[in-house]
Amino acid sequence: KNQVEQSPQSLIILEGKNCTLQCNYTVSPFSNLRWYKQDTGRGPVSLTIMTFSENTKSNGRYTATLDADTKQSSLHITASQLSDSASYICVVSANSNYQLIWGAGTKLIIKP
């Protein structure tokens, strides 16, 4: 069964600190993996997209990694800011159908 699991479920860190969020997936065949950021009360917004051949991709203070062999991805946030408080959702696209497999998300809280 195609699944996406994220850890931790929630995370609290101090402003200025770094953190890493994890995503493990069992989706086949794999097309791409995205990280979305969802602010409270808003719709998700795409942060990065990773294809099979990409290992690392950065978007400002966000760096995503992908290990297609172990089917793991991570999202690293550097020098966190209060505005980084949100849920971060990992989404995997399979080649074989039109649907995406969404993780449940990691809720990140940045404290001043």
Added chain:
Amino acid sequence: NAGVTQTPKFQVLKTGQSMTLQCAQDMNHNSMYWYRQDPGMGLRLIYYSASEGTTDKGEVPNGYNVSRLNKREFSLRLESAAPSQTSVYFCASSVGGAGETQYFGPGTRLLVL
């Protein structure tokens, strides 16, 4: 350029009532989607429309119907609301297929009593 808009923002229904959630996008996207989001779960696809004039069931279509009115608009109808349909509903659109970036509306919070 408003992106994806949804109405209403919030709605309370009684069991058995019907309602239609409206969604419109002004990005000339071909594909549109309806999701529901429940606490502790990933977004679940209800219905999608790959292009104007076509609609297909997603993961959780029971109790819902959709209409792709034109390229811009995609509505979701609950014919007889049930408490299990209490959720946050998101509409999204993308240029092409599901593997492309999806752009989401602000969501509709629905409470069914």
